[in-house]
Amino acid sequence: MPEGPQRPRRGATTIEEVARAAGVSRQTVSNALNAPHRVRPETLDRVTTAIRELGYQPDQSARSLRSGARRTLGYLAPVDDPLDPNPLMAGFLEALVDAAGAEGQRVLLFRPAPPAGDPVAAIDELVAARQVDGLVLADVLAEDTRIAHVARLGIPFVSFGRTGPGEPQHWVDIANDAAMAAVVRHLAALGHRRIGYLGVDEELPWMAARRAGFLAEARRLGLSAVALPGAAGEAGPAPVVHDGPADVASDRPADGPAARAGREEPAAPSAVAAVRALLRGPDRPTAFAAGSDLLALDVYEAVRAEGLPVGPGGVAVTGFHDTPLCRHLHPALTSVRLPLRAIAGALVGRLLGRVRGEAAPAAGLELPTELVVRGSSG
Template structure:
């Protein structure tokens, strides 16, 4: 049984079979499917080791999955992993999970087990980027690497997201609009606050910002100060769906109605950021800034494959977020 048998049954050239088997990004979806069907039908079994000796490509990418990523605010990571798995499959690649230690990923690359590394939750000056870049390992990131670092990253335009959602509230007639974010864990927190401040400045409105620590009771206290203090805002822009859910719960507890438009009293508009399952579970549905996870996953896979073909000097890619219009803002 050879790839010529597979090619005959699939009705394609043996080169096409070889391209599919070796994870090369040149075969259309229909042909790829016919090749897979023929492999299944014939029970063809290629030895991966033998094949990778010829191509010097594993067709695999390491994904460091760390305990840090199970944080309560990281409600989109599971969906992102699924998007990344699907994007990798479209390019004939698979993700290999490793513990969140760049040395472990490096070892996999050196052993020929993976061809490159995919990083998530990357922050400026990320030590993982330092280690991988120094070792000359191909990688690509979801999250910005920072200046004077390799620019092999894809990210959402966080600032544009909070600009757009703040402008949306201004257009609805809100004037007392507060921002509730996290004390900066990464550039995204800074950018989300900056977007809010920019939109408030353009509208000649006074910003009011709280950025509590995500751990501990600070967030609950900040929410109580916002809702119970004098001159309660009519709208709260938040930096995450989890924060927005907490504001919604606190508002409901106080008998405030959750509505998009400003009302005399007894009402509040609330917006989130992420487009996560948390916001989708709320009632009324949360208005939020959705991160385009599928598109980010596709671009990250393309970027790391390009790096594997040879170092690129391409710039980072910033993708526009999308407002998911719910009933709360």
């Protein structure tokens, strides 16, 4: 049986072949690919059909050479343990890749080379190689050297996390204090009048904001509250619970915030012990808000070690981030859900605006969170 004409291999078709199949000029095909608004709708349909049927793929490297655009965004990935990855940042990366892909962009991951781990040097190397059109930064700290450096370089950038006064406001973030205040209101509405908070190093801006939001809302509602420092390191002072708003001297670990900027680590054993000590007291909290879902696991452990149930009739517990583990705990964990897809989409949109030379936004963008209520809080 004679074989019909074979279709060219995918990627082997030329732009001239597409033009002949569509009955148009080579320039019209180019316009259809790069400036479709210049092409009449019926002509655009013919060109699009020919591209699809012939399996034509534009030479992206040639297009980049002509336009100067790489269609690639660099993401400075936080330092993490591949055997124990940060579930929040893993979810953010998925959302970022999807948001970039929807705009025809790729995401290039990079990280400082060990042992020095200098992010400034890693940024300089990437920029010198002209591999990306702009940068996405995350886990922004106060007076972050990365922000100051990319601002001096003049390369377009955005950050997941707010920058400081006097720095470019190219950030997207959530209101961590308001999110934790919503947790306090939820617990108060369930009848809890004595509540505790377990966090990590307060020098991490997002964790400091969560702690502040917890204490401010508890004070406003007249609740008895205590905040425990959950950072790894030596045990801090014993918690002091007051009738009414309470604060506790924080535990500052010797290694500082930068070493843990990419992760919010589980509480040290001393913090778990401190939760247990509170639960043994005469005015034990009936609810705990944790600064992350991983810290909520330590509260679960402490509550059960004291022979108490988690949830209704025992001790209510809430987390922060709404990572997948929340649904698999027993009882399932109430947690604050971050709008990761909206955050990623806003970051990509703002970054591409900077790449195109549009005016920089005067302020960062704050997106709302959602409290997902499950069995752990009743």
